[in-house]
Amino acid sequence: MQERVIFKTRSLPYLLVAPQIIITLVFFLWPAAQALYQSFLIEDAFGLGSEFVWLENYQVLFADSYYKDSFIRTIFFSLAVAITSMSFALILAGFADRVIKGALVYRTFLIWPYAVAPGLIGAMWVFMFDPTIGIFTYLLHFVGFDLNYKLDGDHAMALVILAAAWKQIAYNFLFFLAGMQAIPRSLIEAAAIDGASPLRRFWTIIFPLLSPTTFFLLVINTVYAFFDTFGIVHTITSGGPAQATEILVYKVFNDGFIGLDLGGSAAQSVILMFVVILLTVLQFRYVERRVQY
Amino acid sequence: MVENRPLLRLVTHLVLILGIVIIAIPIWLMLVAASHDGLRMLQVPTPLLLGGRFWENFVEALFGTGLEGTATAPVWLMLVNSLIMALSIAVGKIAISLLSAFAIVYFRFPFRMLCFWMIFVTLMLPVEVRIIPTFEVVANLGMLNSYAGLSIPLIASATATFLFRQVFMTVPGELVESARIDGAGPMRFFLDFLIPLSRTNIAALFVILFIYGWNQYLWPLIITTDQDKYTIVMSIKQMLEVAEQTPQWNVIMMTALLGMLPPVFVVVVMQKLFVKGLVESEK
Numbered sequence: 177m178q179e180r181v182i183f184k185t186r187s188l189p190y191l192l193v194a195p196q197i198i199i200t201l202v203f204f205l206w207p208a209a210q211a212l213y214q215s216f217l218i219e220d221a222f223g224l225g226s227e228f229v230w231l232e233n234y235q236v237l238f239a240d241s242y243y244k245d246s247f248i249r250t251i252f253f254s255l256a257v258a259i260t261s262m263s264f265a266l267i268l269a270g271f272a273d274r275v276i277k278g279a280l281v282y283r284t285f286l287i288w289p290y291a292v293a294p295g296l297i298g299a300m301w302v303f304m305f306d307p308t309i310g311i312f313t314y315l316l317h318f319v320g321f322d323l324n325y326k327l328d329g330d331h332a333m334a335l336v337i338l339a340a341a342w343k344q345i346a347y348n349f350l351f352f353l354a355g356m357q358a359i360p361r362s363l364i365e366a367a368a369i370d371g372a373s374p375l376r377r378f379w380t381i382i383f384p385l386l387s388p389t390t391f392f393l394l395v396i397n398t399v400y401a402f403f404d405t406f407g408i409v410h411t412i413t414s415g416g417p418a419q420a421t422e423i424l425v426y427k428v429f430n431d432g433f434i435g436l437d438l439g440g441s442a443a444q445s446v447i448l449m450f451v452v453i454l455l456t457v458l459q460f461r462y463v464e465r466r467v468q469y
Numbered sequence: 470m471v472e473n474r475p476l477l478r479l480v481t482h483l484v485l486i487l488g489i490v491i492i493a494i495p496i497w498l499m500l501v502a503a504s505h506d507g508l509r510m511l512q513v514p515t516p517l518l519l520g521g522r523f524w525e526n527f528v529e530a531l532f533g534t535g536l537e538g539t540a541t542a543p544v545w546l547m548l549v550n551s552l553i554m555a556l557s558i559a560v561g562k563i564a565i566s567l568l569s570a571f572a573i574v575y576f577r578f579p580f581r582m583l584c585f586w587m588i589f590v591t592l593m594l595p596v597e598v599r600i601i602p603t604f605e606v607v608a609n610l611g612m613l614n615s616y617a618g619l620s621i622p623l624i625a626s627a628t629a630t631f632l633f634r635q636v637f638m639t640v641p642g643e644l645v646e647s648a649r650i651d652g653a654g655p656m657r658f659f660l661d662f663l664i665p666l667s668r669t670n671i672a673a674l675f676v677i678l679f680i681y682g683w684n685q686y687l688w689p690l691i692i693t694t695d696q697d698k699y700t701i702v703m704s705i706k707q708m709l710e711v712a713e714q715t716p717q718w719n720v721i722m723m724t725a726l727l728g729m730l731p732p733v734f735v736v737v738v739m740q741k742l743f744v745k746g747l748v749e750s751e752k
Contacts, residue, residue, distance in 0.1 A: 183575050183655040192572035193584050195565040196625055203622040204591045207602035214602065268488045271481045278482075284737060285489045287744075291732035293684035293702040299725045300495040302709055303502060303718060311498060314514045345492065350744060368472055403597045407686030411706050425597045432601045433691065441601060448598040456593050 208449065214442035226439075233443040242419065243427070243444070250423040253337060254401035258394055261341035265348030270378055272349075273356040283353075290346035294404065298411025301339045325413065329420025332413045336421050339412060340405045348393055355389035356382060395459045402451065424448060502722035503527075510718040522719070530723040544724050547701040550619075551683055552731070554700055557620035558682030559675050566629035567667075571659050573630075574637040575645075592627040596688055604691055614695040623688060628750050629674055636667045673746030676739050680732045701728035 215233050219226040237243050272282055289297075304312050307324045316323050325332040359382060367377050406425050409415060415422035415430060422430070428448065432441030498517075502510055505520035531544050542550075572578075573585055596603060603622060612618030640663065648658045664671075689703045705728065708721045736743050 182577055183658075185576070185655055186578075188655055189572040189576035189578045189581070192568045192576075196569040196588060196630065197584055199565070199621065199625040200587050200591055202606060203603055204594050204599070204625055205587065207599040207606055208594050210602035210605070211599050264488075268485065271484045274478075274481050275485065280740075282485050282489070284740060286485075286492060287740070288733050288736055289492060290747075291680050291684075291736040292729045293686065293732070295684075295686045295702045295705050296725045296729050297495075299705045299709060299721065300499055303722060304495060304498055309511060309513055309515055309718070311515050311517070342492070342495070347747070350747060354748060374474075374477060403595050406597060407684075407702070410686070410690075411709060428598070429600060429687070438601065445598045445601070449593065452593045452595060452598060 211442045211445040211449075214438055215446045216439075217442075218439045229439075233439045234447075237440060237443050237447075245419070246422050246424055246427050249333075249421075250402065253333070253340075253405075253421075253423055254398045256337045257340045257344065257401040257405070258397035260337060261344040261397060262348050262352075262390070262393055264341070265345050266352050268345075269349050269352035269356060270382070272353055273382075274374075283350075286349050287346040289343050292343060294340075294343065294407030295411050297339050297343055298408050301335055301408075301412050305335055325417075327417055329417055332417060332421050336405070336409055336412055339408050340401060343408075344397060344400055348397070351389055351393055352386065355386045359385050391462065392459070395455060399452070399455050399459075402448075402455075424451075499722045499726055502718050503726050505719055507717045507719050515718075526719050526723045530720050530727065533720075542696045542699050542704075544701065544727060546697065547699050547704055548727060548731075550616075550698055551700040551702065551728070553616050554619045554685065554689070555679050555682035555731075557616065558623050558685075559678035561620060561624035562626040562629050562678050563671055563674060565624060566626050567633055567664070567671075570630050570633035570637055571663060574634055575655065575658075588625070588627050588630050590627075591625050596623065600687065600691060607692055613692050614698045616698070618692050619689055619698065619700070620682070623682070623685070626678075629678070632670065632674065632750055633667060636670050637663060640666060669742070669745070670749070672739075673742045674750060675746075676735055676743045677746040677750055679735055683732045 216228055216230055217226040218229050218232065268286060272279065272286070275282060304310050305323060305325060307313055307326055310323075313323045323331055325335050363381055363385075364377055367381055372380070402423075403425055405423065406429065409421055409423060409426050413421040415426045424444065425448070428441050428444045431437045431444065435441075501516055501519055503526055504523035505516055506522050509516065509520065533543065569584070569588065573581060607613060607618050607622060610618075612621070644662060645658065648662060653661065684702055685700070686702055689698075689700045690706075693699055693703070701724070705721070705725055708724060
């Protein structure tokens, strides 16, 4: 870091950082430490006392097939969301990159889903795919497909993936488009003069040069699918039917608030923290960022 | 583009329009549902074209007592709650991040790096992974069912702090020197130079944070039990549950529509700032 001109007031900087640091300590670090501590405890059934049990909660968790299933399900869910949403966004961005007239209009109509709350997306999906009145259920019935996400776990999973991917298209689209527009025009023109077709140019020039963006988006989409889809799952399926859509974040909530298994839920929280740390490190280590440290 | 291919140009526009249509289908169906009466929405197939009851549903959803058989507050109150929450989160995050970025860039003090890393760590602690202990802290502080409880625990922000740190680091040192020679103290410099200089960054971040705050789901869900503090986004689940018994899809969809309107409006109207904020904050 270069030498900076600084002020020499002694106490002022502490006052300036105080609000941020107090909130961080009280609502972030202290609860995180609590979660860590609670994950070593088992409370008795009445919540009156608790026993320090070291890693027993974790052992129970790792031996629990429900937890293992939920982990695998979450990984499948995030990959499915990332791939669905990113491929759709890539196609749209690839075409939008060619547009000169009306580019802004297209962009406007493609980015608004970013602003729709996950909870409300859930409501939209429930309405469209409702087993009795949903319009898509009705249309699918005509082609001989009986959709009932309230009974069939696979249907429920597909629906949740679609809803989560739909919201993320806008974000992916903007970043893909920005990435494409950063590619020097001269490269593409040179290839065109050599007779490469637009499709060939896309696969041999544009797509490889986009790989940093693609990797960045893959990490961001995974984080999104892991942590920001609670509202979608909660409104559409509540984790059901029969845990078919119970992703990890939902399980922490369900075991802790509904099942009141505080130790087990805390242990799950700690494992999730490790997942976030891993993803954040991945993002900072391998993704080019404008922030320097 | 590089070459002139009329057919490809046609395909390009067709694909983009198709994309827009696919993305817009849910919203169209919502609009349709919000413009019919409740009974019509129970007859399969449900309509695909707008009906004539949009205004009546609007009034009923906004000022009525919500659905029959629910304990939710009227929609206008939930909209007000959402607005208060979103604005407090956005303003709060920006204010405390500006202050801490200023301290970190323009002062050298013991524990400076510790502060920096403490703020950094919040990136790795989304509310979803520490809900129960955070809930306990808020409960112990007596902040359940209050606007303070809805917003303050969410306003620490590593992203915003780093963003402002970057902005401040581009401000030339000569500016600080000359301000100092003219007799400006640190706070004067902060208010009269740094804040005006980061105006567009503040505005761009505000757009992103407003959407973030408005769309919060899990947090309001667990810390509000008093229906006067419900936000619009979290209450939709209750409405859907009631819909199992007495479905009133017209009112539910109208409510959902009202709930998504403010953030969508912000994105569309302030598109330039929105894109800037999104790309700069990169989460």
